[in-house]
Amino acid sequence: MSEQQVYEPRVVAFLCKWCSSAGSDLAGVSRIQYPANATPITVPCTGAISPMYIMSAFNKGADGVLVSGCHIGDCHYIEGNYLARRKMQLIMELLEFIGVEPNRFRMSWVSAAEGAKFAQVITDFVNDLKPLGPQEKLKKAEHS
């Protein structure tokens, strides 16, 4: 078995409490198979995600960062996801600008009813991350 096949990317997934987090629960209780690479962090709303969280996840060694929330129009706080859409686009552009692979960052809308979609989002993300290998660019160097 080669190195490449053993590599399992680590994903930090910021999930909104109302939709995507519930969506991930649904994927679980529905026993849908999907890769176990994502560490979920539940947040009240995608609008509450500071771009700093994303930088920090990469800094602490995430290979990919996912932000997932309610579909446009469905935000529990009415407009949080609209605000997130802007902010996340900016950080995404900035990451790409400095030369980070665009596939390291992803955003999705997954409702509480979309367990299957959640599983698909994670599966796709992990598949896209695998060829990139470990994320070393933004990661804190160990003991140096």
Next chain:
Amino acid sequence: MINVQDIRDTARDLLAKGEVRAVIGYRRGSRGMLAEPAFITSPEQADELVWDPTCFHNLSLYLVHDRKFLDHIRKNPGAPVAIIAKGCDARSIVVLLQEHYFKREDVYIIGVSCEGTGVLDERKLAPHLNGAQASNAAFDGDDFVFTTAEGEKRLQAREVMADRCLECRIPFPKEHNAVFGEDKAGRQMEAPFAALTRFEEQGSGERWDFWSHHFDRCIRCFACRSVCPMCYCDECVVDSITFPVTTETTAEDKANRVRWIERSAVRSENITYLMTRAMHLAGRCTDCGECERACPVNVPIRLLNNKMEREAREQFGFEPGASIGGPSLVASFLDSDPGDFIR
């Protein structure tokens, strides 16, 4: 062409009539030709004021300082403070007003147009002087004129102007109480975002090589943050002042604290700092270029801010510092904001 005497007269008049408590402007410093910030409070000092190509500083920083550090000003602003502001500086003041940092009536903006030129980039000047030191710099139409021991040196301004001024679209302080100089909008010498566009022609790998090199070089002196009027947070995420250590603090407490960015000036931490700063300035940075000028190791910080500025403009039709009443970039949205990137 601006006559500095007009600026002085205005300052003197405002102070004499008690209409302002102070005038923040520029005066000749003790280091050769360079101007430095001046804080004058009496009409007699008005003659110290200068206006020349070394008036780089975005003085709106000091409006922030007054509020932040001077309790009595915060509690009782009294008469407004007058400030000399170029186009970009005046836009910074607009952003500060937009964010309710102070009230419009607390500041008297003495606008100065950059007309056909802008400010000097010292780094570009040195090769033209062959080691000589300039003792004075002056505007003269499309030229800058420098006085050196060997005599007068006249240079086309565009040869030694700061990049941001070459690319400037709005070299005129639209928001002002008084203004000097003509509005020469459309005089730009390079396309907007020219340096950024050139940079972006490179591939992802080259861009990373460039940035990783510069992220390694940052010494975290925080001059970029300190010189920026928009970096006014009481507590910056990179500072440790929110984490008091007492005799009760256990090793576990320390370990479990959220430390967004460590003190070590190493690549990973520098990236997190500089990227976070760029994000915090998105839609607020008016491209006064002070961060890049202040940087002692020439990290091209302006490119990051420029990138955000262009994205804001192209994706969201947003122009920083355009109107006091307008919304801020990241606290507003449009139904038509792009969403194609979202799965």
Next chain:
Amino acid sequence: MEKILNKKHIDDWIAALDSWDILGPVLEDGIWAYQPVSGAVRLDHPNTRQSPKGLAFPQREIFFKFEQIKGEAPRLTQVVPDEQRHAVFGVRPCDGRGVPRMDLVFTDHVEDNYYQARRKNVAYVGLACNKPPGPNCFCLSVGGSPVSTDGLDVQMTDLGDRYFVKAVTETGKGLMTAAGKLFAEPSAADQKQVEQVHADAVAHPQRAVRNVEAVPAKLKASFKSPLWQELARACIGCGICTFLCPTCHCFDINDEVQSKAPLKGIRVRTWDNCQFPDFTMHSSGHNPRENTGARLRQRVAHKFQYFPENFGMPQCTGCGRCVSECPVGIDIVAVVNKVVENAG
């Protein structure tokens, strides 16, 4: 030991120092910096943007690694600076004079092992300033000289097509003898020329702190002067002046946790800076140096009052970096002169 080195032999000299890592002034990204060089060294630089203090006192020093598995005692592993020797070429006399000042700080009362471990492996090969390399040089007024050998191991003087090379210490002698055959004996004419060059260098006009011996008492008398706040009115509180300074040495020590379970991390020393507002911030929120005036006073008084009181010499060596690089024109020469003048 005094010798003549033809300029075209400098690269051969460096090649002969094969057990040393060589650093020299390199112009990159628009600034001069000491960087590893192999082969060609050109000593036609003004002063470097940063002083060479980081060789013995790096901006970041890892003291030890720590690790703890739950229920077990913590394990510490000391990190010791490596033993590689570094010779840095082109050090200006002001930065040379910074070295003994740093030595005092890190050896007086307390011996700093990390500093010393690095310091003993650094050799400073100086270059005399035939004329002031910057507009804000003021070494003469703080007890220095553009031809000072203080703190250097070797002093080189540019004589046009050749260098006059003088060993100042045993280490310096070792560096020269490692390539003995490259060096020639100076002739009487060479000696005469170097004397002339040095005399001209010293005669070159510079900016000046007036009457530096009288400064400590005047500063002491001015501690409560409102002038400080006025002089620091434009100060933005950044770290340029101290980080570029050849003698500023304040530091902070932090634990940088790299993993929480199992607990794992490093203890690091990083440069700190008396101009940062949080430098003196207490955990109560009280800040004894509460404004830029108090912080500017601290830096100036440290250089010109406290250090002279403790060690009998000004700490400032007159390199002028803090003057040239301050984004808002705070000029330590003008500040000291004004405070002294004001003290009467």
